[in-house]
Amino acid sequence: MDLKTILEKLVSGTITLKAAEKELRYDRIREIGNNIAKLDPSREARVGIPEVVLGSGKKYNDLLRIVNGILLDKDVVLVTKLSSLNLVKLRKAVGRKNLISESGVNSTSLLIFKSRYKLTNEGGKIGILCGGTSDIGIAEEARLMSRAMGCRTVLEYDVGIAGLHRTIKAVNKMIESDVHVIVVVAGMEGALASVVSSLVDVPVIGVPTTVGYGFGSMGFASLASMLQSCSLGLAVVNINNGTGGGAFAARVARCIYKS
Secondary structure, three states, X not given: OOHHHHHHHHHHOOOOHHHHHHHHHHOOOEEEOOOOEEEOOOHHHHHOOOOEEEOOOOXXXXXXXXXXXXXXXXXXXXXXXXXXXXXXXXXXXXXXXOOEEEOOOOOOOEEEEOOOXXXXXXXXXXXXXEOOHHHHHHHHHHHHHHHHOOOEEEEEOOOOHHHHHHHHHHHHHHHHOOOOEEEEEEOOOOHHHHHHHOOOOOOEEEXXXXXXXXXXXXXXXXXHHHHOOOOOOEEEOOOOOHHHHHHHHHHHHXXXXXX
């Protein structure tokens, strides 16, 4: 049981104070297998961010056990950085359990939730832009994370500064849509984040990607560019960290939306 359920049952008299105390102690950690994983069922109640599982580096069977363990307590889980094979296998496995899954364009992430779970749109509105088609997978990470946290998203992909008229049109759409915060995903020199930040009056979060080659390969050029931006109001997360960018954006959007 999550924290809210325990408290509701305590107030209604369904469980005793001693039972609630026991549940709260247990609720701190859920162990999976023999030192495979230690889950944090209270995370969403504590910090407002649902469970996220990093898929890379995990064996499929361990991954499936972790996802199943999370869904014992929770209605939603986001799995990121999956291999193509594990994404297909996991999607089929959760489908057999009548769970709903959502991926995205060129995405390696999978949002899994129970059919009774209603993803809300009450957490504010987030704009997500990306520089080129190769950046879409990371942008979709941010979208799925934002969705898991109850935010609406406004999307504009392939709007990099190589065709500045595309960028301006996309920024105008964000302004007209009254987004509370904007996530900008870009590789190469990462200049898109600076341009967007110079044109809007809302917080901008830059997500550098590994799209690039030569001296700018592995995302170092785009990360350095965003960190050294002359445009104020721009925050930056790690290379390819669409999930982190989406989580931070959702936190900002929810604070503004509730105020």
